[in-house]
Amino acid sequence: MIFENIRNLREDNDKTQQEIADYLNIKQTTYSKYELGKINIPIEVFIKLADYYDVSLDYLTGRSKNKK
Known part of the structure; x- marks a missing residue:
């Protein structure tokens, strides 16, 4: 569930793995x-x-379906 959530959020926001990895200051392979x-x-x-x-x-x- 956790892994699906982070992927879905990334895709829903039209972000690439590289963009999120850059934000997190990690390698794209790690984020993948x-x-x-x-x-x-x-x-x-x-x-x-x-x-x-x-x-x-x-x-x-x-743990919740409520985003906030």
Whole structure:
């Protein structure tokens, strides 16, 4: 669910993996592994993604369907 949420948010906002990786100051390959669920996402990255997309951490992690 988490991995789908971050991919869907990126695609819904017409962003590339590279654009989000640049925002997070990480390599695109690392971000790709986040979306594929191949590596764990650090809490700092979750916070930055929630801020970037203006959604709650609960929404980002699939605990809530409410974006705020």
